[in-house]
Amino acid sequence: MRKKKLFCLTLLFISLSFGVHAQNNPKPFVMHTMYLNGSMENQGTNLDSLLKVYKQNILDPNSYLASSKIIRHWWGHDSREVIIITELKNLSDLEQAFQKQNELLRQYTNSNKNFARVWGQIFSPEHHSDEIYRVIE
Secondary structure (H helix, E strand, O other), X not given: OHHHHHHHHHHHHHHHHHHHHHHHOOOEEEEEEEEEOOOOOOOOOOHXXXXXXXXXXXXXXXXXXXXXXXXXXXXXXOOOEEEEXXXXXXXXXXXXXXXXXXXXXXXXXXXXXXXXXXXXXHEEEEEEEEEEEEOOO
C-alpha cells in the first residue's frame, strides 16, 4: 500500500511539473500556407532556390523569430503547397515579428527587382492561410 501511494504521488508530481513548465514556456508557431502559381512566365524558375533566398534574406534576419522552416509539397494531391513555419521567441512578439518580416521583404524586393518580379508571379497574396500553433510535449 505504501509503495502504491508513493508511486501515485511521484506520478502526480511529474505530471504537475510538466504542466507548469508547459504553461510557463509555450512555444508558439505560425504556419503560413501558400500556393504556387505556375505559368509559362515562371516555368524555368528554380523554386527551391527562390524559397532559400526568401528564408536567408527575410526569415533568418528577423530577430523576433527563434527558428523557421520552409516545407514544399513533395508528393500527394496538391503539389502547389508551400508551408512556411516560424517559431516565435514569445507569443507577445507576434505583431512585431510580422511587421519586421514585411519590412525585410520590402527592403529586399526594393533592392532586388528580379526577385520581386518572380516572387509576385509565383505567390499570390490572396491564396494563403495563417494559423498559430503551440507545442504540447
